[in-house]
Amino acid sequence: MAIYQAASDRYENMQYRRCGHSGVSLPPISLGLWHNFGGEATFENARDMARRAFDLGITHFDLANNYGPPPGSAEEAFGRILKSDFAPYRDEMIISTKAGYLMWPGPYGDWGSRKYLIASLDQSLSRLGLDYVDIFYSHRPDPKTPVEETMMALDFAVRSGRALYAGISNYNPQQTTEAMAILRRLGTPCLIHQPKYSIFVRDPEQGLFDVLRKEGVGAIVFSPLAQGLLTDRYAAGVQSGSRAALDVFLHPGDVKKRAEQVKVLQEIANARGQSLAQMALAWVLREEAVTSALIGASHVEQIEQNVAALRNLEFSSEELARIDRISVPAISTSA
Ligand code: NDP
Numbered sequence: 001m002a003i004y005q006a007a008s009d010r011y012e013n014m015q016y017r018r019c020g021h022s023g024v025s026l027p028p029i030s031l032g033l034w035h036n037f038g039g040e041a042t043f044e045n046a047r048d049m050a051r052r053a054f055d056l057g058i059t060h061f062d063l064a065n066n067y068g069p070p071p072g073s074a075e076e077a078f079g080r081i082l083k084s085d086f087a088p089y090r091d092e093m094i095i096s097t098k099a100g101y102l103m104w105p106g107p108y109g110d111w112g113s114r115k116y117l118i119a120s121l122d123q124s125l126s127r128l129g130l131d132y133v134d135i136f137y138s139h140r141p142d143p144k145t146p147v148e149e150t151m152m153a154l155d156f157a158v159r160s161g162r163a164l165y166a167g168i169s170n171y172n173p174q175q176t177t178e179a180m181a182i183l184r185r186l187g188t189p190c191l192i193h194q195p196k197y198s199i200f201v202r203d204p205e206q207g208l209f210d211v212l213r214k215e216g217v218g219a220i221v222f223s224p225l226a227q228g229l230l231t232d233r234y235a236a237g238v239q240s241g242s243r244a245a246l247d248v249f250l251h252p253g254d255v256k257k258r259a260e261q262v263k264v265l266q267e268i269a270n271a272r273g274q275s276l277a278q279m280a281l282a283w284v285l286r287e288e289a290v291t292s293a294l295i296g297a298s299h300v301e302q303i304e305q306n307v308a309a310l311r312n313l314e315f316s317s318e319e320l321a322r323i324d325r326i327s328v329p330a331i332s333t334s335a
Pocket of ligand 1: 298
């Protein structure tokens with residue numbers, strides 16, 4: 001098999017955005033490996049997607065200990081790709097991982113203790129074949145562990161050289177304020193927050209983005225396409241191979257529930273000369289607090305289409321008002 005060589009024009013068309021008040025810039029579109037990179041996915045397809053993403057200027061790849069299935073297998077696959085393809089480019093990449101959800105049995109394999117976070121990070125590094133990750137996240141707040149302990153674990157991860165930066169995910173505005181104050185006190189300021197945000201899930205507008213703007217911390221928003229609902233993936237119904245067909249994290253009922261809204265959004269997108277996926281990505285990126293939209297993909301073509309969204313990030317006030325009329329009354333969804 002031919003040795004991978006990254007496209008020489010990979011930095012020509014991507015405008016990187018500074019992550020809060022930090023020294024780190026991220027691509028406006030980053031690639032997440034939650035789905036379609038695990039042990040049940042086709043490795044060659046996963047590798048093609050990672051290569052194409054990097055060739056298009058996507059320098060940021062997001063993982064977590066539990067991504068698969070089975071848990072851990074997405075990190076293993078990315079470790080293989082790093083070794084075979086990306087080794088010469090490691091310093092051009094921001095690679096993140098997280099711990100916070102169930103990883104192994106017993107009292108030390110879940111949530112937010114220092115014991116779990118550090119052991120999990122060591123396992124992640126071993127699966128990835130790396131000495132360090134760029135960002136290590138607390139994947140979710142733990143109501144039973146003092147937030148000081150979880151933040152001390154992130155601080156230790158950075159001080160011990162296992163990670164370069166600390167991040168938090170799924171923390172609400174109050175938890176975020178508290179966590180950030182502790183991290184600052186410890187001398188490891190929070191680089192980034194990873195919340196869920198899309199036209200269908202606007203919760204971060206209820207205070208979180210205000211906190212992040214005030215603190216100078218960037219947001220990388222996950223599921224900006226509502227797991228595929230905000231695309232033409234379901235225009236012809238739920239096809240096999242799609243996430244909704246798996247009926248685990250996204251369900252045929254979600255597709256049905258959103259069908260009318262999707263139709264109207266598709267019309268707005270087409271009038272802008274974009275696909276719905278492209279408009280949905282441009283829409284999250286219009287928010288000043290958002291540094292990057294963290295997409296998932298099952299095919300190379302999806303990544304190509306999504307990156308092309310960056311050609312039109314402007315919205316008229318009429319377009320925004322039409323989108324608001326559809327999305328504001330339905331602030332939350334399972335997607
Ligand atoms: P998206 O909302 O981007 O959904 C991705 C899915 O949408 C793809 O798998 C694909 O579905 C479909 N899709 C993408 N582009 C297109 C397109 N152009 N046309 C048609 N369909 C398209 O994000 P995810 O929900 O996958 O999440 C992204 C990342 O966010 C994850 O990989 C992970 O890194 C992170 N994340 C973090 C969480 C946290 O708690 N911190 C939780 C969840 C995600 P299909 O597979 O059916 O083709």
